[in-house]
Amino acid sequence: MVVGVPDDRTSEEVCACIRLHTSAKVTVDELKEFCRGKVSDFLVPKYILFMEAAFPTTETGKFSRNQIAAQAKSLLGL
Structure with missing residues (x-):
């Protein structure tokens, strides 16, 4: 699942979960x-997170993109 996460420079970056x-x-x-x-x-994702639990639905x-984001x-401390 790919979601957007906040970024100071570009306002949003790609995060692959x-x-x-x-x-x-x-x-x-x-x-x-x-x-x-x-x-x-x-x-190309700036952040890649390996998730242990199932994605929320x-x-x-x-898949609940809002909850995953x-x-x-x-997790990234953003």
């Missing part, structure tokens, strides 16, 4: 390098 499969192993640098080959530079079962903001 990722929940890995238990057997998967990947580093932040590997993910950023992968993204650099696929998307424009400004779309709305009543209809969709609030969690990311809290």
Whole structure:
């Protein structure tokens, strides 16, 4: 899940919140390098968070972007 988090310079930055499969192993640098080959530079996430718990959902079962963004903001201390 990708959300926007506050930034002083650009007003908002990209934050990728990722929940890995238990057997998967990947580093932040590997993910950023992968993204650099696929998307424009400004779309490469500045922040990447590995989430332990399941993403919060709305009543209809969709991911709650507002709650995920609030969690990311809290975890990053922004």
